[in-house]
Amino acid sequence: MAILVLVATLLLLAAGKLSSGTSSATSLPLIGSAAVYGSDNDIAALLAFKAQLSDPLGILQANWTAGTSFCHWLGVSCSRRRLRVTALALNDVPLQGRISPHLGNLSFLSMLNLTSTELTSSIPLEFGRLRRLKFLALGNNFSGAIPPTLGNLTSLESIDLWGNLLSGQIPKELQNLSNLRHINLQTNYLTGTVASDLFNKTSLLRYLNLGNNSLSGTIPRSIGHLRMLQSLTLQFNNFSGPMPPSIFNMSRLQYMYLRASNSLTGTIPGSNSSFTFPCYKFSPSPRTDSQEIACFGPIPSRISMLCNLEGLYLDSNNFSHAIPNGVGNLTNLRSLMISQNSISSTIPASIFQLASLIALDLSQNSLEGELPAYIGHLKQINSIDLSANLLVGTLPTTLGQLQTLNYLNLSHNSINGSFPDTMDKLANLESLDISYNDLSGTIPQYFANFTYLTSLNLSFNKLHGPLPEGGVFVNISLQSLVGNMDLCGGASGLRLPPCQTNHRPTYHNHRILRFLLPTVIIVVGAVTTGVYMMMRNEVKKQEGRVVSRDMVISTLNHSIISYHEIVRSTDNFSETNLLGAGSFGKVYKGQLSNGMVVAVKVLNMQLEQAARSFDSECHALRMARHRNLIRVLSTCSNLDFKALVLQYMPNGSLETHLHTDGGVHLGCSQRLDIMLDVSMAMEYLHYQNIEVVLHCDLKPSNILFDEDMVAHVADFGIAKLFYGDDNSMVSASMTGTIGYMAPEYGSVGKASRRSDVFSYGIVLLELFTGKKPTDPMFIGELTLRKWIDQAFPTNLMDIMDDRLLQDSFYSWNNFLVPIFEVGLLCSNDMPDKRMTMRDVVVRLMKIKESLAEIM
Ligand SMILES: *[C@@H]1O[C@H](CO)[C@@H](O)[C@H](O)[C@H]1NC(C)=O
Ligand SMILES: *[C@@H]1O[C@H](CO)[C@@H](O)[C@H](O)[C@H]1NC(C)=O
Ligand SMILES: *[C@@H]1O[C@H](CO)[C@@H](O)[C@H](O)[C@H]1NC(C)=O
Ligand SMILES: *[C@@H]1O[C@H](CO)[C@@H](O)[C@H](O)[C@H]1NC(C)=O
Ligand SMILES: *[C@@H]1O[C@H](CO)[C@@H](O)[C@H](O)[C@H]1NC(C)=O
Ligand SMILES: *[C@@H]1O[C@H](CO)[C@@H](O)[C@H](O)[C@H]1NC(C)=O
Ligand SMILES: *[C@@H]1O[C@H](CO)[C@@H](O)[C@H](O)[C@H]1NC(C)=O
Ligand SMILES: *[C@@H]1O[C@H](CO)[C@@H](O)[C@H](O)[C@H]1NC(C)=O
Ligand SMILES: *[C@@H]1O[C@H](CO)[C@@H](O)[C@H](O)[C@H]1NC(C)=O
């Protein structure tokens, strides 16, 4: 310790000496000539900070040396002119020790990130002096209270204190931080109530996370001021009382996590208001606002107003009565979790109409009634848990339509009847629990055919008859079978009685048999011989055909849709069903036997490597789910035929609307929405999907519109289907389209997230100029980008698409400059100068918000 202090003192002295010498031209390394005093303060603060660290790996010891300008020290960024420290980002560097209050002297600091630095002290009160601070991130392992002085940081946009040991209350002083967009205090030991006015002025907040603390009292009503909120997390706390109705004023909310907030009570709002309110789409156009202000009569409390909601998590509270019908209006909902409450109604029919729903958990309530037939409408569902309720009736035959289902739990209800034959279509099922019901009949053979099924619980029903062989039954345990009527067979370890081929004859039967037996033996003998001969012939025939091998391969690959079904649905690939053709193959419109209209992309696959990776790649594509991506519904593959079954888009492509006479007029805000939608889909593919999926061929003809004119990106990941991981194989002539292809992709054949960003930038520039990058006017050195760059930023009106003039703005340039800036940044020739898709989304959101003001 003494040595550290000594070293620090020496460094301080050295720094002082060097910096005081800056007026002479000889010793310049530390700072330039300007603002010497300010820089002095910054160096002193940094060295004082360093002096209190243990720096176990000596990282700062080796790097923060007097020989280099402090602006080049690890984690330090400076303003260019004044050479003042603007950012200190040492996140994930193991520093250990205590955090120095002297950091509060870095008066130009705008970003401080000391997350995961193993510092252990409390947050210094002096941080309240960083009045230019915009981003504060301190995760692991700060302790003590959140200093009330942070309420002075009026520039603060983001405060991230996730995963610390912070205790005490959330200081009410934070209510003055009117620029906050992001608050994350999750997983601390915060207690007490949340100040009732805390959210009165923080109306720009997008993200609020107070989860996993011990906060108590009611959720403050002022939360209703957060009109821009997109994600709300209050779960795992000790809140009580009713949910404030103002929550349902947050019309942009996409995620609401209130699970185990501990005893929130009341009904889920919305069930008993007799008024209907318009559902606000996420669109900041002035008209929407005026509708909201209109809003006489009682407090609007209909959950159906939150129509942007994608996730609603209300489990483990004390909600009672009914689930409101309005839940069915939340058409973007992907997850609905209301388990462990006291709800006692029938399940509203409308829930089963939510075609986007992926996960539904209503377990551990007192829900009554039957499973309705239209459960089959849940076309995207992966997981259904309705266990521990009071459901009655039989299993609807439409269950078989849930072909994307992986997890089904209906245990602890009173469902009767037998398993419907149609359930044999649930080939993607991984886990099925139907224990503690009243099911009768035999166990269907098809369960043994479900290749993914690894968990099956049939215990405590009234099932009888033989256990099927193979598949999940090979390793099934007795616990999954006990409590049934009369099961037999199975592995010897199960100790079920062996199955008898005939029912044990009664005395009465004995007498009949005595007469019939000889005849029976003769007839059976003859029939058996006949069948045997027929089977031999059949087997012989099949051996000679490739079809049988194909069948085996498709079974292994779990294709849900058969080749036969595809042929039928496309009317044998008839020309009238042809939607388009490209280098990868043709696309047909088709109608499946369940009535669903789909697009079938038949791939020209010749490369042997592609054939090998097709199924694993398809699996990845099928997992990619986003509202702005075309869904890959299914695949079909055998040795010489490969097809993707896709969501059908009835409203054509951006290419047609932009460049043909029949196209619809796309206004400014609509074009912005399209680019925002596309950016969100791309951001998802690049960062949020299970693995990074590159598009490699983004262009207007790959941006398609659904019935509501919402844009969906098509053809993502196709390049990888063809070439596997070996990006260097992707050569310019094979994928990518001239004009949209990044220069490095074209020349070296290297695809990356940045090459996708380039294509995105070109599409954006095209959309707002109405000019294709391949327009004949772009000859020689002049490209679309160069043409725009020359007009930027003052003459953008000259190059924008004339058709946009139909929209009236009072300030065109305020709109066009930021838009074209994004396009230009994305399409920079140098890959590392381009924006990331993440930044594009953020930037476009901002532009969209400001659009409302300038229109
Ligand atoms: C930081 O500022 C305070 C108050 O102005 C001062 O007492 C302290 O010495 C400064 N710390 C450093 C390291 O300069
Ligand atoms: C300190 O780290 C920065 C950033 O990694 C690096 O650019 C610089 O060269 C390093 N300086 C020394 C002296 O190692
Ligand atoms: C701070 O660092 C953490 C950990 O590396 C990172 O996840 C977070 O995004 C950073 N926050 C900011 C504002 O840079
Ligand atoms: C800091 O946090 C890590 C995990 O985040 C934990 O393993 C470690 O024990 C903590 N250290 C202290 C001193 O609390
Ligand atoms: C900062 O906040 C504290 C406590 O809230 C207050 O006493 C102090 O006056 C504030 N300082 C400045 C410079 O605003
Ligand atoms: C918020 O700011 C106002 C004006 O700057 C100040 O008067 C008030 O005390 C502050 N409130 C809190 C709780 O810090
Ligand atoms: C909640 O906090 C506890 C300890 O405070 C921690 O172990 C747990 O992982 C946290 N859960 C989440 C979801 O952050
Ligand atoms: C905060 O807003 C509530 C209404 O939500 C209002 O009653 C209260 O007076 C406001 N408080 C302040 C300090 O503005
Ligand atoms: C929060 O609730 C939990 C579980 O009900 C309880 O153990 C804990 O003591 C409560 N904490 C506070 C601060 O009320």
Ligand SMILES: *[C@@H]1O[C@H](CO)[C@@H](O)[C@H](O)[C@H]1NC(C)=O
């Ligand atoms: C919802 O917002 C409107 C408009 O600001 C307001 O008049 C109304 O009181 C709010 N309702 C609730 C429940 O906060």
Ligand SMILES: *[C@@H]1O[C@H](CO)[C@@H](O)[C@H](O)[C@H]1NC(C)=O
């Ligand atoms: C909810 O859906 C029903 C039926 O589809 C419709 O009548 C009602 O107007 C919708 N309500 C809202 C708020 O959109």
Ligand SMILES: *[C@@H]1O[C@H](CO)[C@@H](O)[C@H](O)[C@H]1NC(C)=O
């Ligand atoms: C199981 O799969 C095989 C091979 O695809 C098929 O012949 C058989 O009919 C299936 N059995 C059931 C009960 O679906």
